[in-house]
Amino acid sequence: AQSVAQPEDQVNVAEGNPLTVKCTYSVSGNPYLFWxxxxxxxxxxxxxxxxxxxxxxKGSYGFEAEFNKSQTSFHLKKPSALVSDSALYFxxxxxxxxxxxxxxxxxxxxx
Amino acid sequence: xxxxxxxxxxxxxxxxxxxxxxxxxxxxxxxxYWYRQILGQKVEFxxxxxxxxxxxxxxxxxxxxxxxRPDGSNFTLKIRSTKLEDSAMYFCASSKTYGAGxxxxxxxxxxxxxx
Numbered sequence: 001a002q003s004v005a006q007p008e009d010q011v012n013v014a015e016g017n018p019l020t021v022k023c024t025y026s027v028s029g030n031p032y033l034f035w036x037x038x039x040x041x042x043x044x045x046x047x048x049x050x051x052x053x054x055x056x057x058k059g060s061y062g063f064e065a066e067f068n069k070s071q072t073s074f075h076l077k078k079p080s081a082l083v084s085d086s087a088l089y090f091x092x093x094x095x096x097x098x099x100x101x102x103x104x105x106x107x108x109x110x111x
Numbered sequence: 112x113x114x115x116x117x118x119x120x121x122x123x124x125x126x127x128x129x130x131x132x133x134x135x136x137x138x139x140x141x142x143x144y145w146y147r148q149i150l151g152q153k154v155e156f157x158x159x160x161x162x163x164x165x166x167x168x169x170x171x172x173x174x175x176x177x178x179x180r181p182d183g184s185n186f187t188l189k190i191r192s193t194k195l196e197d198s199a200m201y202f203c204a205s206s207k208t209y210g211a212g213x214x215x216x217x218x219x220x221x222x223x224x225x226x
Binding site: 036096097102 | 114115117120142144146152153154155156159166167169202204209210211212213214215216217218219220
């Protein structure tokens with residue numbers, strides 16, 4: 001069965017510091033991995049995806065994610081956090097149609 | 112930028128009542144989805160819909176649930192007889208393409224509260 005784990009409920013980081021939001025996955029076959037972000041009273045917004053190719057994927061708002069097959073991880077990263085990055089972040093994978101989500105990680109960036 | 116919209120933003124209903132949640136997908140998208148998130152839990156897939164047919168559904172999507180595209184723009188989720196455990200945030204999504212790696216665009220959600 002496909003599954004995604006986000007081991008941290010919350011990540012706190014100071015503005016200007018690098019951030020990492022962790023995600024690990026379990027899937028048989030090739031993984032198709034996504035990161036979505038949710039701001040208050042907004043829908044889930046697509047950030048980036050990994051299908052194949054380079055292990056470092058660049059996405060919206062300066063975010064990037066590193067795919068690591070041996071560690072079955074797809075961690076979200078940003079070199080310099082902004083207060084406006086504070087939101088709920090979801091990792092997800094898809095087999096064909098449906099998205100399978102992790103439980104989400106709340107990112108709090110302090111000024 | 113085109114967006115998926117959902118109405119209402121919050122629906123309160125009594126147990127046993129029928130509710131209809133409405134969504135307007137992005138206009139040139141062909142694939143539609145409903146997900147739900149019970150407070151504090153994961154976002155869970157309910158159903159996908161294409162060409163006026165359900166293409167995949169989860170075990171959550173039982174006979175109490177139905178979906179419909181009544182016209183060229185709306186996509187609805189109906190719960191026939193709501194239960195307390197149906198209280199959740201319901202998200203509609205749409206995508207232009209089909210298959211692994213397709214990017215789904217989500218609406219802001221409808222919070223359903225069943226009393």
